[in-house]
Every structure is written in C-alpha cells, then in structure tokens.
Amino acid sequence: MIQEIIVVEGKDDTVAIKRAVEAETIETGGSAINKDVLKRIRLAQERRGVIVFTDPDHAGERIRKIIAKEVPGCKHAFLTQEAATSRGDIGVENASVEAIREALANVRTDGMRGESAIAWEDLIEAGLIVHPEAASRRLEIGKRLGIGYCNGKQFYNRCRMFQISREEFEAARRHLDEEEGASS
Numbered sequence: 001m002i003q004e005i006i007v008v009e010g011k012d013d014t015v016a017i018k019r020a021v022e023a024e025t026i027e028t029g030g031s032a033i034n035k036d037v038l039k040r041i042r043l044a045q046e047r048r049g050v051i052v053f054t055d056p057d058h059a060g061e062r063i064r065k066i067i068a069k070e071v072p073g074c075k076h077a078f079l080t081q082e083a084a085t086s087r088g089d090i091g092v093e094n095a096s097v098e099a100i101r102e103a104l105a106n107v108r109t110d111g112m113r114g115e116s117a118i119a120w121e122d123l124i125e126a127g128l129i130v131h132p133e134a135a136s137r138r139l140e141i142g143k144r145l146g147i148g149y150c151n152g153k154q155f156y157n158r159c160r161m162f163q164i165s166r167e168e169f170e171a172a173r174r175h176l177d178e179e180e181g182a183s184s
Contacts, residue, residue: 004049012093020100031059078148116160144172
C-alpha cells in the first residue's frame, strides 16, 4: 500500500494505477483543474502526502505545474512518452504495470526553489540546450534522472525543483556520452 495519495488525470489512469499498486487516487478530471480538486490535493498533502502522476504530454505538464505552484512539496512520478503510448495515444492508462511501478519507485520530491547545483551553463556544456541533438539528449538524461522530458528552460527548473545534485547530473551525462560513443 502506497501511503501517499496519487493524483492522476482521469478514471482510466486510476484503473491503471490500481492494477499496478495498492493506492488511493484523486482525479483532476483533465487539465481544467478546479479549486475543489486543488483543495482536496492540499488536504491530502497535509495528511498523507501526494504523488503527482500525470500523462507525459502538454496537458499533463500543465496540471503538474498548477499543482506544484498551488501545493508545494509534492512528490512527482514520471513516465516516458514511449512507456505511456499505445496506438498513438499517450497516457498513464497505457503504461504497463512494470512501468508504473518503476515510476512510483523513482519519485522525486519538489524541493524548495533555492539555488541549484546545476547552472544554465552546465546545460549548454552537456548539449542539453543550444545543440542540434539537445531534445534527444534531454529526453535521455531526463529518463536517467527520473524527471521526465521537457524543454530546456523546464529542464533547468526541474533540476532546481527536484534538487538534482551535481553528482547525479554528471553521472547521467557520463552514461549518455558513453552510450553515444559506443554506438558511433
């Protein structure tokens, strides 16, 4: 039984979560998250803690941002787009039991938005922004860090939000560089 309450987008996501783990959910009802739902999420965070587990798409990211802003300190679980895609449809409901369990085993906590161990220049040097392969490199490093895929600015914000250490960042970068070196 997972202690925290998992926030998902809809009923199908709840079914998928309950197939994978014993947990309770709050459904946002889509990207138009209302005040009553936010109130329930706030209460859940105070009493048991919350894991935000939205789809790896634009709407899911929008919901994640709203919740992170309105209810600080939540945990976040991320699926890759490939793990959450079936027949062209992206969503938590399409993920395998194993992918859901893995995402929940690797949750990240939204920390205080203070100084980051990772600077903007580190992202440039790592080829995560201002680089022809930046998007694919962010995708791979985001997987390794457990923070999901996003654009460069959001990647920087997530490194800060989830307090990614320099060691974690460098290990993920080294691993990617080694893989790319082996495949060329």
